[in-house]
Amino acid sequence: MTGAAPRRQPTLDEVAARAGVSRSVASRVLNKAPHVSPSKREAVERAVRQLGYVANPTARALATRQTGAAALVISGEDPSIFADPFFAQVIVGASQTLEEADLHLMLCLAASERGRKRVEELLRSRGADGVMLMALRDGDPLAAAAEEAEIPVVFGGRPVDSVPRWYVDVDNVGGARAATEHLVSRGRTRVAAICGRLDTEAGRARYRGYRDALLAAGLDPLPPREGDFTEPSGAAAMEALLADTPDLDAVFAANDNMAAGALRTLRATGRAVPADVAVVGFDDLTVARVADPPLTTVHQPITALGREMARMLVTAVNGHDPTPLILPTRLVTRSST
Amino acid sequence: MTGAAPRRQPTLDEVAARAGVSRSVASRVLNKAPHVSPSKREAVERAVRQLGYVANPTARALATRQTGAAALVISGEDPSIFADPFFAQVIVGASQTLEEADLHLMLCLAASERGRKRVEELLRSRGADGVMLMALRDGDPLAAAAEEAEIPVVFGGRPVDSVPRWYVDVDNVGGARAATEHLVSRGRTRVAAICGRLDTEAGRARYRGYRDALLAAGLDPLPPREGDFTEPSGAAAMEALLADTPDLDAVFAANDNMAAGALRTLRATGRAVPADVAVVGFDDLTVARVADPPLTTVHQPITALGREMARMLVTAVNGHDPTPLILPTRLVTRSST
DNA sequence: GCTTCCAGTGGGAGCGCTCCCAGCTCAGAT
DNA sequence: ATCTGAGCTGGGAGCGCTCCCACTGGAAGC
Structure with a gap:
């Protein structure tokens, strides 16, 4: 980024024009869809290379109605809760799984009132394809918001008052x-x-x-x-x-x-x-x-907790109905006892 | 989310129709723009409430060419680097500032080859409005990718080989x-x-x-x-x-x-x-x-580091040119010396 | 020889929003 | 009474992509 008005990114139409094909064909090539002759596929790929074309994720998201992102929400009344290394581990696990599913990870520290509002909006506006929700407390407003969300919600740990449809907990x-x-x-x-x-x-x-x-x-x-x-x-x-x-x-x-x-x-x-x-x-x-x-x-298997939450979310986002999970714990004996 | 096909979200057109105004007016009300009569504003607000309307962020992003998200990328050859509580603190700081700017935080642990590829694509495709980049190593491929990114990049700590335009470092x-x-x-x-x-x-x-x-x-x-x-x-x-x-x-x-x-x-x-x-x-x-x-x-002021990186990024995203920053460190004497 | 089929193709209608702009109204100035 | 201009208003053209669908031509089937 030079700071000068960056030349506009090439669009799919330009790629198609350059390759001498229609936008449809170019799109199929990009999405590795069938029904494209080898020669045109080749032409499109060349045009992509020459133009340095990269698909615009926003436009794709609008057309497919999929954002390509999953959110991890950590509730709490003060952001310092996040200082607990526990969450870092969860993130490592979740991140790996989401990466495989080609989803981006949005991290929401819902500490302030404003942060909570934003999460609620996220839930209602389909700002992500799915949400993982952790660290809920009694009467947490996010639990109610999750209830009527438009997108799948996976809970990390069961919330206090209810048993959600999808959750991963630890014994x-x-x-x-x-x-x-x-x-x-x-x-x-x-x-x-x-x-x-x-x-x-x-x-x-x-x-x-x-x-x-x-x-x-x-x-x-x-x-x-x-x-x-x-x-x-x-x-x-x-x-x-x-x-x-x-x-x-x-x-x-x-x-x-x-x-x-x-x-x-x-x-x-x-x-x-x-x-x-x-x-x-x-x-x-x-x-x-x-x-x-x-x-x-x-x-407790913290990284696995993150991984399984993400996996469950991906499954739910894909329209299936995963089963809740409870991960085992295990005593590790050292010298303090 | 009930799992059944969720009824489609109401669109701005429907809000406008219900309020008896044009889409333009409804849009202006939502964006708190001027040139709307009090009565129509009121009508739109009522329609929004009745329909439970929430704006679609993706559509807005496409029209405005702004994604509403900033990414924090943590480089490294293995995700365990993220276990360092240092990063959690950075995130707390960055998160707060981004929240004020109404930007979502995307977290990218660019550990695997695939993770790195995704970050490069993010950089080139304008998948976020800006990127914060940390923990680069010698000859980190992300440094090169950042060089020719289409969006502002703020560095956390200076990379080894070059002095970037925008960075926040610690003394x-x-x-x-x-x-x-x-x-x-x-x-x-x-x-x-x-x-x-x-x-x-x-x-x-x-x-x-x-x-x-x-x-x-x-x-x-x-x-x-x-x-x-x-x-x-x-x-x-x-x-x-x-x-x-x-x-x-x-x-x-x-x-x-x-x-x-x-x-x-x-x-x-x-x-x-x-x-x-x-x-x-x-x-x-x-x-x-x-x-x-x-x-x-x-x-070292780690939360401030995150905060300043985010602030710098927001400034750059808004088209200005912030000055790099070096934050002071301070010795804390305890009993190990 | 004729249908039947299907891989390959491109046109076009969205996805749901923003924003430019032309038109319209009406107060206040002339 | 006429002109000016500011405040509203809605139509429409995008933003860049996906995907449905109608169409083509050649291979296969009878």
Whole structure:
């Protein structure tokens, strides 16, 4: 781009004219459609090369009624939620799959009121061929908007109030239960929980798993101590927990960020991990591996989550009806327990 | 979306018909253009409401020759580069600014050959109104593609071989110099460097800053020990460094991830930080704050980087000629030095 | 020899919007 | 009463592509 008025891009008509064929034939060549003689195909291809022709995606979109793009919407009341490396992983997975399907990825951080409005409009105006929706909270306005969208919507994680037609979730309850059972099997009896936001289904499900496991073991669950999935909130929750329940001997944190925060508080207050207090996280992000001590955590297939959401969306966009998916989780034992 | 063939969206013509006006008038109302009588404006607005009309962005794009989207391209030979929380921060900044300009954000992870092809096509086909390009490496094919793009391109960080017309960079040399000077001022004399990829300008610039500072202090720079900006590569580089130069007393790492890796190795080999070895990072990401010990690091305004790139792009898209920007860095002292 | 068929072809009607422009109305100036 | 010009208005020509359809001619079938 030189900044000067760029010469207009050649159009398909010009290609056709140059190749001495009709626009229809040129179009067929471009779309690799049949019913074109080899000679004309060749002529068109030459003309394309000579003119440096590139099809105009907008015009194509208008004619085909397909935008060629899928949106990934991350809800939340503040953009910092996106700082969680979790989403980066989801994006990597989704991006790969969309690339194969030749769809572009639009990323919408629906944090502000304005951002939410734009997503709603996207949903209603067919501004994308489909939408993936994540991180919904209780009564999230986007859930309602998705309800009456004109395009397929795939949910990442189930929203709180309803079960959508298409979603990919992770076995949060099972993972949390496994983590807690693991703590119990290590002989811990005073097991606390640092929960994620309880206005999200993931936050609630993980607390449920924790509680179920303790009840099944005949132990008393502690009331949920809520964080917001960030490291500082984990550190703060750990402080509060130690104040309330000084004799606890284990903590289940609903994600690795908060577990890392808990580790920091424990270190600061002179507790040894795992000798005095065992800690389990959830997610198995990089932070779990590099924490000190390395965190035992519940691995969830995050990239696969993104990939499967995208795959599901592509299937739905193509007019089929994919089945919802729940991806398994798996405990990874390291030295924090 | 019910899955059944969705009733066709109402068009502007239908709105106009219902309001008893011409398409032109209806269009003017929608675009808040002048020359519409209050009564007709009112009638159109009512019709819009009754019909649940939403403008078709594709049709508008075709008519206006503006797509309403900007792309953020992250180059790299493998998508895992995107796992670096750095990019998430950039996106948060860019996203906010684009939202204000009413542009959608397309995210392109140009890792595979195919991904790169798609970006090139995007550049040539005007599939977006503008593009932000990051993480280019030596001889990156995208640099050439950007050169002859039909749309404005803003670079995040300068590419290696050329100085683009529009870019936002960070004062890498200055930051690295400050970090190294800081180590020297703490009395360290055997200061090693764990570099980022030296086929990126950021990687080289940071090494340059390190070297300059040492030379200025009359000390000997060590040869670059190259990592790839990831935690494991930092840990590995630290091991190699200790093998080569067992008596080193400080390390400058070209980013926080690698610094965290270095910390891990130092811990494993029984070196005390900062007593035996002082460590400085670069970026000031979360990992720096939660590391043990918390990392002294070079803070760079990452969200601002994203914001300024987006702002610059919007300016360029609007036909103006913004000035390139270099954002300042600042040393943050914590307990690792 | 004649239909029958089909690969190959180009014309043309959209897709749903913007925007130019010609025409029309009516207040205010002359 | 006439002229001027500003404020409205709607018709129509695109924007650049896809896709339906009617048409051709030659190969195959009877």
